[in-house]
Amino acid sequence: MRLKESDLKTVYLRELIHGQDEEGHDLKPSWGEAIELQMNIQSAGGSVNAQIWGKELKYIKSCRYQGDLIREGVNENWGICLYATSNSDPDYLIDSIQTFFTHKNITLEKRDKGSETNG
Numbered sequence: 001m002r003l004k005e006s007d008l009k010t011v012y013l014r015e016l017i018h019g020q021d022e023e024g025h026d027l028k029p030s031w032g033e034a035i036e037l038q039m040n041i042q043s044a045g046g047s048v049n050a051q052i053w054g055k056e057l058k059y060i061k062s063c064r065y066q067g068d069l070i071r072e073g074v075n076e077n078w079g080i081c082l083y084a085t086s087n088s089d090p091d092y093l094i095d096s097i098q099t100f101f102t103h104k105n106i107t108l109e110k111r112d113k114g115s116e117t118n119g
Helices: 047-059
Strands: 008-014 035-043 060-065 079-081 092-099 104-110
Touching: 047 060, 047 104
Parallel strands: none
Antiparallel strands: 008 035, 008 079, 035 060, 060 104, 079 092, 092 104
């Protein structure tokens, strides 16, 4: 399966970085450099997703991605700048990654659910 070029949207992948200072205290988490990639992004729907997410379904996006920058077991909880600019904090987090032979299905969850803008 090849993803149709006209359906792809440019998004930015950002790693969540946890750190400690020299005294061993946890620092406030920060976001790594933005990595540009192309994904097919749709609003999540269907009866299964409705049962899983319930009222949260409106904050969930289903994505398809072809490439090697996102890997199952590695990139969960990384940020995606979907509507946010590449140099701002991500507006979505990667919730799950399912790897198939030709593509990956990725579920995104909105970070700030109190904000109804952009999605």
